[in-house]
Amino acid sequence: MTKDGKKTNGIVTLKEVAAALGLSTMTVSRALNDRPNVNPETKKRIQEVATKMGYTPNHVAKSLVSNRTYTIGVVIPEIGHAFFPEVVRGIDEISSEANYQIFLTNSSEDFEKEKRSIEALRAKRVDGILVSTSIKSTDFSFFENLKNTGIKIVFFDRCIYNLGISCIGVNDRVASRQITEHLIKNGYKKIAYLSGPPEVTIGRERLAGFREALTNAGIEINEDRIVETGLTEIDGKEAMNKLLALPKQDRPDAVATVNDPSALGAIEAIKEYGLSIPEDIAIVGFTNEVRASIIDPPLTTINQPAYDVGKRAAYKLLRTIENENEPVENVELIANLVIRKSCGSNS
Amino acid sequence: MTKDGKKTNGIVTLKEVAAALGLSTMTVSRALNDRPNVNPETKKRIQEVATKMGYTPNHVAKSLVSNRTYTIGVVIPEIGHAFFPEVVRGIDEISSEANYQIFLTNSSEDFEKEKRSIEALRAKRVDGILVSTSIKSTDFSFFENLKNTGIKIVFFDRCIYNLGISCIGVNDRVASRQITEHLIKNGYKKIAYLSGPPEVTIGRERLAGFREALTNAGIEINEDRIVETGLTEIDGKEAMNKLLALPKQDRPDAVATVNDPSALGAIEAIKEYGLSIPEDIAIVGFTNEVRASIIDPPLTTINQPAYDVGKRAAYKLLRTIENENEPVENVELIANLVIRKSCGSNS
DNA sequence: GAATTGTATGTTAACGATAACATTAATCTA
DNA sequence: TAGATTAATGTTATCGTTAACATACAATTC
Known part of the structure; x- marks a missing residue:
């Protein structure tokens, strides 16, 4: 409290600026928000005093009035996967340009944590949410209900x-x-x-693409050579060890993988087993993360435009927020083949 | 508008729940926040109706009353550096446990963007900010002024x-x-x-450590062999090329670097120049990022506990927010030497 | 010069929630 | 059984800002 009985917690309010100037809060509000009908001289005086007093507008109060927070929530499953920080970089790029802040939450592949985070984001009244499940x-009903609450959502990567x-x-x-066809070629x-x-789209879709390639090429699919596993290095290593344990005549001469981390894990397993890549077993990944180009041998993979995914997703969400009639759409960005040595190509 | 003239933007308020029950908002508020003096039966009825109506508390309004947002800002310089996502993972771990949300902003090493972000975080009334400059x-006066506004700040990594x-x-x-001493050994x-x-602490401190090692060992410091450069691969490659262009007798037999990315860039330069590592030139990094262990040859480096830095920084900030008398402190976590092949050791 | 228009400013209510105080009815105490 | 206590609920004011309406006065119009 100051001596005249007004409370001060150090943060200057509009009212305090107004009192210092002998004006009403409304006039000060108008001046600081560049609204019309303020005397230019008054306006200048207000701006000076506001700056001198260290006034910062209180967006919490603004949000309460406007029902908009200029805030979006970003829900990612694993910040440790190099793909996601790149996506976040793209999201940040677009949203900071548009003066939105982003709440980042990492679910660590835990659905319960994901749900709790989304509830918290709702309570904080974010204008929209970007989700990779x-x-x-x-x-699915969780997301259906979520959508029915009226909040704007855009999925990215895992939809x-x-x-x-x-x-x-x-x-x-x-x-x-395509990458499977490259192995066949x-x-x-x-x-x-x-x-x-x-459970995730990328798992289903990539497997489907793999099957298509074999079927199209008239190669019979041996289900024993399809190992369902996780998305980490450790998962990849374990799964590869299972394949290496197959009777020699059943052992694969090439391996395609759901992503680079699992490919890197598989490479480790193959090397430890004493086989060489690609001579004994060829391998390809999917993602083109930072390690793909420097592993020995360099990993043939699919380059996923993570940064662009982030930009496009953020852009779509902002449009959905700001435009009542923004259509729902499925965007597929082009991920292209990057040929290196691990697949037996010599380019 | 509904037929009885009340507005509905889809989001249910306390008042609407109260009206549906024929109670006052205060009673509903008490019930939903587990406050005393509510009839257990009434409470149960309120909770049921609130759930049925899909009520979610409005934290914006709560924040306005309580002057607390349960939100912290995180300002990082480059999300593309593998070190920082790990730090963020640690921060998220601690803050989500404590029911805080994090605003993530990436300055891309741009001070102006950093300042704008911090201003925005202030306007959003975050309870505190974690900054890596x-x-x-x-x-520096920017941060001094910032501190004087009363907002809680904790620096991490770059202080x-x-x-x-x-x-x-x-x-x-x-x-x-230590890592320089290892090269000397x-x-x-x-x-x-x-x-x-x-300009950044890590730049100054690591260089100082390098100088100390040479001085302690009685090795004269040749200033031509100290190249000031940036923190990225490209910077490292460029700087290394300068060293390679020195007259043969001045050329280094070993290179220490400020971080792993620059070491990786330098390795590329050395390889392209046709020299081998560590036979012609040994090299060491600093960070122990994901690529360090799989580059050829594996990179001797300093393991920086990024995840722990994030956890400790978040923890310290939360304590600073919640405890008026939390002391200011400088914490140095232990970063330890990881010996691989690039330094000429055979372990 | 009365009526009109426009400019600069002020007042009130509202956003959604809670703190602080007020009320009512039931229960206890001596 | 009067008076005090407690439990359950309600009322009012407030957080910081802005929308909507209100006022005062100067400048313009006919």
Whole structure:
């Protein structure tokens, strides 16, 4: 409290600025927000005093009036996967330009944490949410209910379809088919697949692309060579060890994987087993994360435009927020094949 | 508008729940916040109706009353550096446990963007800010003024000292000295250094550690072999090329670097120049990011406990927010030497 | 010069929630 | 059984800002 009985917690309010000037708060508000009908001289005086007093507008109060927070929530499943920080970089790029702040939450692939985070974001009245689902997000009704509360949502990378929610992803299925076709072109026949969890779109789509490639090439699919596993290095290593334990005639001569981390884990397993890449077993990844180009041998993979996914997703969400009639759409960005040595190509 | 003239934007308020029950908002508020003096039966009825109506508390309004947002701002200089996502993971871990949300902003090493972000965070009335400064954050008075506004701040990794602001970092100087000593122990004499920008603590401290090691060992410091450069791969490559262009007798037999990315860039330069590592030139990094262990040859480096830095920084900030008398402190976490092949050791 | 228009400013109510105080009815105390 | 206590609920004011309406006065119009 000051001596005249007014409270001061150090943060200057409009009212205090107004009192210092002998004006009403409304006039001060108008001046600081560049509204019309303020005497230019008054305005200048107000701005000077406001600056001198260290006034910062209180967006909490503004939000309460305007029902807009200029804040979006970003829900990612694993910040430790190099793909996601790049996506976040893209999201930040677009949203900071538009003067939105982002709440980042990391679910660590835990659906319960994901749900709690989203509840908290709702309570904080974010204007919209960008979501990449965890591998355990199997209860679609949660997102359906969420959507029915009226909050704007855009999925990215890992989407749930048929909910009337936009999705920004990559052409997973086609890219997966292409990289598999590349292995086939290089002469491999006994091609195995380290598949991601079927609960997420990327898991299903990439596996589907793999199957398409084999089927199109008339190669019979040996289900024993398709190993369902997780998305981490450790998962990849474990799954590869299972394949290496197969009888020699069943062992694959090439392996396609759901993503780079699992490919890196598989490479470790193959090396430890004493086999060489690509001579004994060829391998390809999916993501093109930072390690792909420097691993020995360099990993043939699919380049996923993570930064662009982030930009596009943020852009779509902002449009959905600001435009009542923004249509729901499914965007597939192009992920292209990056040929290195691990697949037996010599380029 | 509904037929009885009340507005509904889809989001249910306390007042609406109260009206539906024929109670006052206060009773409903008490019931939903588990306050005493509510009839257990009434409480149960209120909770049921609130759930049925899909009520979510409005934290914006709560914040206006309580003057607390349960929100912290995180300002990082480059989300593309693998170190920072790990730090963010640690921050998220602690803050989500304590029911705080984090605003993430990426300055891209741009001081102006950093300042704008911090202003925005202030306007959003975050309870505190975690900052790792950009390499261009040279105007210390900005942070001094910021601190004087009363907002709680904790620096991490890249700090500014003597401002009365806590800092959670690692023992950069000592670790840098140790890794240089390791090179000396391995018999190298003409040791060069790719130094980071002197504007950030890590740049100054690590260089100081390097100098200490040479001085302690009685090795004269050749200033031509200390190249000031940035923190990225490209910077490292450029700087290394300068060293490679020195007359042969001046060329270093070993290189220490400010961080792993610059070491990786330098490795590229050395390889392209046709020299081999560590036979012709040994090299060491600093960070122990994901690529360090899989590059050829594996990179000897300093393991920086990024995740722990994030946890400790978040913890310190929350304590500073919630405890009026929390002391200012400088915490140095221990970063330890990780010996691999690039330094000429055979372990 | 009365009526009109426009400019600069002020007043009141509202956003959604809670703190602080007020009321009512039931229960206890001596 | 009067008076005090407690439990359950309600009323009012407030957080910082802005929308909507209100006022005062100067400048313009006919």
